[in-house]
Amino acid sequence: MPIPVRATRLTYRSLVAATAAALITVGLAPSGAQGAPPRESRPVYSYENAIRESVWVDTGLDEDGDGRTDRVAVDIVRPRETARAGRKIPVIMDASPYYSCCGRGNESQRKTYDENGDPVQFPLYYDNYFVPRGYAFVAVDLAGTNRSDGCVDVGGRSDIQSARAVVDWLNGRAHGWTSRSGGERTRADWTTGNTGMIGKSYDGTIANGVAATGVRGLKTIVPIGAISSWYDYYFAKGAPLYDSGPDWLSGYVESPEARERCQAVQQRLVDGAPRSGDLTALWTERDYVPDADKVRASVFAVHGMQDLNVRAKHFGQWWDALADNGVERKVWLSQTGHVDPFDFRRGTWVTTLHRWFDHYLLGHDNGVDREPMADVEHAPDQWSTDRVWPPRRTATTALRPGPGRAPGVGTLSLTPARPGATETFTDDPRQDETDWAAAVDTTTAAKAGFVTRPLGRDLRLSGSGRVTVTATPSTSSAHLTAVLVDLGPATIRDYAAAGEGITTLPARTCWGASTAGDSSCFKETKAHTAEVGHTVFSRGWADLGNHASAAEGRPLTPGKPYTITLDLHASDHVVPAGHRLALIVAGTERNLIEPPASTPRLTLDLARTTADLPLVGGAAAFARAIDRSAASAGTPGAGGRSSDGVAGPRSIRPIPGGSTR
Incomplete structure (x- = not known):
């Protein structure tokens, strides 16, 4: 239990006396009565x-x-x-x-x-x-x-x-x-x-x-x-995630003396981590x-x-x-x-x-x-x-994007699209997941969105998913982003703010004993929340040039279709009844991946595009959630941007920056 700050002013003499008494009682055992198996260590030293x-x-x-x-x-x-x-x-x-x-x-x-x-x-x-x-x-x-x-x-x-x-x-x-x-x-x-x-x-x-x-x-x-x-820290299947490599981080944390004597190691980091995103031996060594x-x-x-x-x-x-x-x-x-x-x-x-x-x-x-x-x-x-995670009833379920009532505003269901169905978008490195989600119900040039009906009951996704796309680029290079979005109002932790979901308070509580040089008292925190109209809860990126190999990217042939799988980040999210689930496929995501050398227009082959998602209850749970009769009782979720834009990402540097420590 925390100790209020004003309750910690014990004298050294009283602390030693209390400790000695405790040690006599327990016979130098850290917890429990003599002769009984200990269940919890106690602060007796x-x-x-x-x-x-x-x-x-x-x-x-x-x-x-x-x-x-x-x-x-x-x-x-x-x-x-x-x-x-x-x-x-x-x-x-x-x-x-x-x-x-x-x-x-x-x-x-x-x-x-x-x-x-x-x-x-x-x-x-x-x-x-x-x-x-x-x-x-x-x-x-x-x-x-x-x-x-x-x-x-x-x-x-x-x-x-x-x-x-x-x-x-x-x-x-x-x-x-x-x-x-x-x-x-x-x-x-x-x-x-x-x-x-x-x-x-x-x-x-x-x-x-x-x-x-x-x-x-x-x-x-x-x-x-x-x-x-570490490869997945700096790259996502060939797509560069930061404008720096491991040599920057090494230089940031090294002692001044180490900077002088470790130039050869620094150079190995530069040489072994090319910005091409190729999976070199340096990255293989750093994959646990x-x-x-x-x-x-x-x-x-x-x-x-x-x-x-x-x-x-x-x-x-x-x-x-x-x-x-x-x-x-x-x-x-x-x-x-x-x-x-x-x-x-x-x-x-x-x-x-x-x-x-x-x-x-x-x-x-x-x-x-x-x-x-x-x-x-x-x-x-x-x-x-x-009891276990993901829950035992979780099953990978293939959801299929399909064309909708307008270009770029498609459907997401269990039914595959007909052969020949397509959606097209143009990479716009100035936009991000917030922009795409805010315009999910609108025809825009920078994304292709696919949305379920309003759900008639809660739908839980738990674990890691993936999105496989077949895309035809107009240029020799292209980056892709896939995001999952819960379309509907919610109160969330404001992860995009400086505290990444917490606010630090001035009051302190203490967790253990203190000395003059080492206090056990730390500032309290509370949840920093925001009201949003949508929540992006899983993401994935890739360089389409890595379609043939995760280890090496290749130039693309304009007009030729390529198939690649984007790994979605692990999550556990409940899309509530009345909300909608959306899959958005787009190009460069501002501040999270770097743009390709060109500005491609990409055409998705919907019949060959699949989102394999970890649904609790599997396909049956999804079918029940989008049942028309059940969904009619729900209130469609809003797809707009929150008033303060907190659902979107912020520019984040590698580990040392901000609250990353």
């Missing part, structure tokens, strides 16, 4: 008196080419009482490139050190909350950042080995030292080796990558808004999905379904691969953008995370592994659960 130390761990690599094995800095905080008693404890670890350059969390906290170089502030609340409960917290500087040697290689071998080496050291398989160069050997003889990795964005990505190595001792990971394939069969750890994934930075495709393909390999897993899906659950569902999140770590790191049989697999936010602060 002193945070103020905890051991704070730094260790440098050999990675086994020499990425900066200085002739010495690169060492990564590992800052540790752990209970002093367990060390004195010789009691081994588990570790919660956040490996990050952001501890010095950019900060962590909603308040951009950085590591701080005293005059001796010992750690004082550990960003976020993991240390404040969990150290008093009998855990160690370990904050790792990725190679090339803050106080670590080596070079940043953006999800590659050096990044992943930075964190894996620390897991190995915690389990007695790697060398640790008391200083960055030289020093004495030090062993992690205070830990069980059981490690849980956690982190948002880049940090969660590293957790995914380390788990995909199969390293022993890593018991669980909690990736939040995390990447599963094929190695899901190596994952030994349980996975508690969290993702914003409106995350336009680390898009929900990353979660969807990782989740499906974990499921295929029988990995224990849990998920929270929110309506936010790139936001930590600490900032959109704080109390429930901390309680759930506590129970998760207690189970997988301390071995407590608290039942968290038997609870519903998924929590899904269907409206601001309104959550539901599913």
Whole structure:
């Protein structure tokens, strides 16, 4: 439970006395009565008196080419009482490139050190909350950042080995030292080796990558808004998603010294990531999905379904691969953008995370592994659960676009279009999904829209979909976008605003113990909502030149038809009765993909175009939802733009920008 700020002013003497009494009561056990199996770790250890130390761990690599094995800095905080008693404890670890350059969390906290170089502030609340409960917290500087040697290689071998080496050291398989160069050997003889990795964005990505190595001792990971394939961060089947590559991100997070010594690594990033969108060996190395069969750890994934930075495709393909390999897993899906659950569902999140770590790191049989697999936010602060996710009754269902009453205003149903039916649009890089959705019922040159009848009952889509199109371009290059839209009024989290669905408040609450240099008190937040006339809830992009190969694009022959499949991002959305479901196919989406070299006119062959969507209840549920007699009782949803335009995307830079940390 949170602690009000004014309730945290305990003296050190009273804290130590309370801790001593608690330790006598439980006999140094972190929770539970003597003789009874523990179910929850309790805050019985002193945070103020905890051991704070730094260790440098050999990675086994020499990425900066200085002739010495690169060492990564590992800052540790752990209970002093367990060390004195010789009691081994588990570790919660956040490996990050952001501890010095950019900060962590909603308040951009950085590591701080005293005059001796010992750690004082550990960003976020993991240390404040969990150290008093009998855990160690370990904050790792990725190679090339803050106080670590080596070079940043953006999800590659050096990044992943930075964190894996620390897991190995915690389990007695790697060398640790008391200083960055030289020093004495030090062993992690205070830990069980059981490690849980956690982190948002880049940090969660590293957790995914380390788990995909199969390293022993890593018991669980909690990736939040995390990447599963770096190619899919920068490209979508050949279509470039940003105006920069991994070399920009590497340069952004590297320490000043690393920039001087890592020019060769920077050049490899440039050479291996051409803006053509070709799938090179650099990207293959940074794709963790094929190695899901190596994952030994349980996975508690969290993702914003409106995350336009680390898009929900990353979660969807990782989740499906974990499921295929029988990995224990849990998920929270929110309506936010790139936001930590600490900032959109704080109390429930901390309680759930506590129970998760207690189970997988301390071995407590608290039942968290038997609870519903998924929590899904269907409206601001309104959550539901599913025993499994996607729900068992979910079935991929082919919906077919057809011509309608006017050009560009078509239908969406279970019935294929007749052979020869077409729709035509011209790429307009000045428009985006908001513009298209606002004009879905109007003939416009920049999109082809396909809409169901008003629904007579709710229709739920849950999981990852895809849209296969056959398109004939008028030029030698073309980019495509497909979006799913709920046409109807709703109150949503304003994911397109600066807070990506949250508003930060001035009041603070505290989550754990504090010291003068490391407060456990954080600003509260609330949902930032907007009233909209439509909601875009899934997206996908592709370069039509990648029709023959996802790995390599080719020039198109004008006037020749090509077939390509666009992967839609994972989502869980209910289209309510009275609303309509729309599929929109268009060209360049402003601010999210870059335009092609030409401005093509594209003709869709509707008979050879299909949207394969994950419908709960399958085709039968869709048929019931669009039944004429049932639909007649509903009120058609509005297809217009909201007054403040919040349903549309905003220009988003790669991970470091805005609230992406």
